[in-house]
Amino acid sequence: MPRLITGAIGLALVLASSNAAQERAAFTVGTATAARGQKATGVIAVPSGSDAATNIPVAVFHGAKPGPALALVSGAHGTEYASIIALERLIGLLNPAELAGTVIIVPLVNVASFEQKVPHLNPVDGKNMNRMYPGKMDGTQTDRASFLITKQVVEQCDHLIDLHGGDLDESLRPYSYWTKTGNEQQDRISREMVLAFGLDHIIISADRPKDPQASRYLENTATTRGKPSITVEAGHAGTVEAEDVGALVNGCLSVMRYLKMLPGSVTVIEHPVWIEKVVSLTSEQTGVFYPLVRRGTYVEQGMKVGYVTDYVGKVIFEARAPAAGVVLYICAVPSMTKGATIANIGVVAR
Numbered sequence: 001m002p003r004l005i006t007g008a009i010g011l012a013l014v015l016a017s018s019n020a021a022q023e024r025a026a027f028t029v030g031t032a033t034a035a036r037g038q039k040a041t042g043v044i045a046v047p048s049g050s051d052a053a054t055n056i057p058v059a060v061f062h063g064a065k066p067g068p069a070l071a072l073v074s075g076a077h078g079t080e081y082a083s084i085i086a087l088e089r090l091i092g093l094l095n096p097a098e099l100a101g102t103v104i105i106v107p108l109v110n111v112a113s114f115e116q117k118v119p120h121l122n123p124v125d126g127k128n129m130n131r132m133y134p135g136k137m138d139g140t141q142t143d144r145a146s147f148l149i150t151k152q153v154v155e156q157c158d159h160l161i162d163l164h165g166g167d168l169d170e171s172l173r174p175y176s177y178w179t180k181t182g183n184e185q186q187d188r189i190s191r192e193m194v195l196a197f198g199l200d201h202i203i204i205s206a207d208r209p210k211d212p213q214a215s216r217y218l219e220n221t222a223t224t225r226g227k228p229s230i231t232v233e234a235g236h237a238g239t240v241e242a243e244d245v246g247a248l249v250n251g252c253l254s255v256m257r258y259l260k261m262l263p264g265s266v267t268v269i270e271h272p273v274w275i276e277k278v279v280s281l282t283s284e285q286t287g288v289f290y291p292l293v294r295r296g297t298y299v300e301q302g303m304k305v306g307y308v309t310d311y312v313g314k315v316i317f318e319a320r321a322p323a324a325g326v327v328l329y330i331c332a333v334p335s336m337t338k339g340a341t342i343a344n345i346g347v348v349a350r
């Protein structure tokens with residue numbers, strides 16, 4: 001699920017000290033403890049509170065050689081399948097004996113969403129699992145899970161990549177987010193990470209929350225704690241296409257090469273399309289949605305991108321692009337309600 005860009009005024013950034021992982025003989029996340037040169041799997045156990053307990057699966061690869069700790073997280077939205085399958089594949093691919101540093105993989109944050117095929121939200125408490133960070137233990141399941149991920153994953157890593165994609169109802173073109181914090185050193189590293197990842201459309205987020213206590217998003221939770229981090233999106237409408245999964249797997253491996261966790265040269269996107277803002281087009285009517293453009297199409301302002309009819313065929317809303325730009329995603333299903341997003345248009349930076 002693409003995140004919304006929201007504005008906030010916040011606190012100054014403090015660069016965290018990093019690479020504590022290099023010194024450790026073993027690295028523990030939840031119930032998974034990996035000795036140096038080993039892999040371990042387990043869960044982050046979220047205890048019951050006002051609602052049910054849950055277990056969030058985790059794999060830890062504690063490399064034979066020292067290096068940074070990289071966290072890879074997907075499945076906050078449990079039906080964004082391509083991103084989940086990409087991390088499942090990486091769990092099978094990585095070899096701790098060849099690794100410098102530590103990789104923490106959390107492939108499925110929102111287990112109930114995945115199991116029940118519920119898009120966008122955690123069906124246990126109705127909350128979005130990428131909006132409640134840094135979380136708290138005296139809240140509902142999403143709050144408690146977010147708190148434990150902040151403590152055990154974010155605080156223990158030096159870099160984080162949050163993987164998403166188009167949800168069941170979203171036809172999304174792959175893109176990534178680069179958060180501009182104003183801290184030159186941190187922004188340089190995260191910029192190099194996003195270029196190394198390799199998705200050729202990059203949204204510049206310059207208005208993210210700056211208060212670590214109100215970070216809302218996972219990547220922002222890492223970023224406000226001084227850890228250069230990015231968000232990436234590929235996959236659409238419930239599909240698991242090789243092209244999307246491959247882009248995500250190769251992107252993670254490329255960032256690991258950039259961070260010198262794996263040997264090999266890094267290829268970077270040389271001419272990315274930088275998106276300076278994202279404009280949402282919402283429906284003014286409830287009814288049946290018909291798209292007229294595909295994801296990735298470039299549109300002019302005012303161009304018709306789709307329309308909505310009532311349930312007996314009368315056109316009741318013409319959806320026109322609010323700005324010129326690229327269709328980052330468009331609604332993938334006919335179900336449309338008043339106020340729901342029809343499309344997100346990325347305005348290309350000049």
Ligand SMILES: [Zn+2]
Binds near residue numbers: 080165
């Ligand atoms: Zn998502």
